[in-house]
Amino acid sequence: MDFETITAWxxxxxxxxxxxxxxxxxxxxALTIFVVSLVISSTTRRVLASRLGKNPxxxxxxxxxxxxxxxxxxxxxxxxxxxxxxxxxFGTLAVAFGFLGVGIGLGLQNITANFTAGLLLLIExxxxxxxxxxxxxxxxxxxxxGMRATRIRTLDNIVIIVPNSKFADNPxxxxxxxxxxxxxxxxxGVAYGSDIATVKNALEGVAKEHPDVLxxxxxxxxxxxxxxxxxxxELLYWIDEPRKQFLVQSxxxxxxxxxxxRDGVTIPFPQRDLHLKMGDAVDLLAKRKDN
Numbered sequence: 001m002d003f004e005t006i007t008a009w010x011x012x013x014x015x016x017x018x019x020x021x022x023x024x025x026x027x028x029x030a031l032t033i034f035v036v037s038l039v040i041s042s043t044t045r046r047v048l049a050s051r052l053g054k055n056p057x058x059x060x061x062x063x064x065x066x067x068x069x070x071x072x073x074x075x076x077x078x079x080x081x082x083x084x085x086x087x088x089x090f091g092t093l094a095v096a097f098g099f100l101g102v103g104i105g106l107g108l109q110n111i112t113a114n115f116t117a118g119l120l121l122l123i124e125x126x127x128x129x130x131x132x133x134x135x136x137x138x139x140x141x142x143x144x145x146g147m148r149a150t151r152i153r154t155l156d157n158i159v160i161i162v163p164n165s166k167f168a169d170n171p172x173x174x175x176x177x178x179x180x181x182x183x184x185x186x187x188x189g190v191a192y193g194s195d196i197a198t199v200k201n202a203l204e205g206v207a208k209e210h211p212d213v214l215x216x217x218x219x220x221x222x223x224x225x226x227x228x229x230x231x232x233x234e235l236l237y238w239i240d241e242p243r244k245q246f247l248v249q250s251x252x253x254x255x256x257x258x259x260x261x262r263d264g265v266t267i268p269f270p271q272r273d274l275h276l277k278m279g280d281a282v283d284l285l286a287k288r289k290d291n
Contacts, residue, residue, distance in 0.1 A: 023086075030082035037078025041071045064129050065122040068145065072119070110165070114148045117164035121145055127167055127174055132242045134173035135162055141243070155243065175242030181214065183238050184245055186252050189230030191266040196223060199233060202259040207237040210255065212248050214238040229270045 045067040052063050121127055122145060131142045133152065140154035149161045166172075175182055190199050200221045207219030219237035226232070235256070239248055260267060 026086040029085045033082040033085055034078050037074055037081075040078075041074040044074065045070060060130065064145070065125055068122050069119070072147070110163075113168075114164040117168040118145060118147055118150075121150070121164060121167055126177075127172060128176075131174050131176035133175070135166055136170055138162065155246070180242060181238050181240045182242050182245060183236055184249055184252075186235040186237075186249060186256065187224070187232065188235065188256060189227055189232050189267065190260070191268040192231060194231060194265050196231065198263050199231075199260075199265055202263050202265065203233060203235045203256065206252060206255040206259050207235055210237075210248065210252060212239050212241065212244055213252075214240060230268050 048070065049063055049067060052066070053060075127133055127142055127145070127150070129142050129145060133140070133142060135152065138152055138154065138160050140152040140158075140160065142150060143153050143159070144151040145164075149163050150167065152160045152162055154160060188203070200223075203221035204219050207213050208215075213219060214237070217238055219235065222234045222236065224232040224234050235252065237252075239245065257267075259265075
């Protein structure tokens with residue numbers, strides 16, 4: 001088989017999309033361009049990360065965002081160039097997909113929304129890789145921001161895949177933006193008749209002795225009010241590692257119980273007073289028994 005025969009065979013139309021013939025040669029060239037774009041993207045991102053990583057002005061999250069955006073730009077450019085190599089143009093593509101426009105729009109609207117939200121996350125960076133966040137009750141550290149979804153590794157070492165649109169449509173708690181210090185609250189009730197000065201000193205002393213509690217701002221015990229069965233207090237204190245908040249709260253509760261036992265402070269059970277009112281029929285029955 002000579003070269004001219006191979007060339008003719010490669011240029012033989014397989015199918016027509018509109019008035020555009022699709023050939024094996026065009027498909028092969030398009031695949032080559034797409035693979036080359038992947039290689040260029042990988043190489044460029046690796047060089048960019050190496051260069052910017054040496055510059056203290058660029059954080060790891062900023063470098064990650066720039067790499068992702070660059071990857072998307074190169075891939076989109078490669079897809080457009082590959083489509084044109086096959087013989088497509090934007091007019092042809094519009095005609096080809098015009099009949100499926102409504103169906104594709106409805107079927108891919110969630111994917112489009114998630115992709116757009118992912119770009120906004122990378123550009124605005126309200127959430128970055130490494131941040132400790134709470135998204136609709138899912139608490140953990142962000143490990144990856146993809147085209148469609150973001151991966152969060154929880155404190156139980158479970159990876160949760162959250163659609164990017166969740167970050168745009170719902171409130172997101174990000175403990176890693178700006179000041180990482182967070183204030184924790186430990187409510188506790190003590191029995192009526194307890195010495196409130198002793199309670200205050202015990203609560204604040206427990207917090208001050210914990211190694212993860214910050215000295216400034218100082219811990220503070222607040223008298224919240226008079227409950228149905230207890231005097232209600234609340235211990236407020238600050239830590240600078242948000243991921244430890246649940247562990248520290250648990251340890252503080254253990255220490256509060258020990259301190260109250262030591263100082264003779266009682267944590268009461270719920271109490272209810274029940275008053276019975278005797279009716280006329282009961283009084284009459286009691287009189288008959290007496291007679």
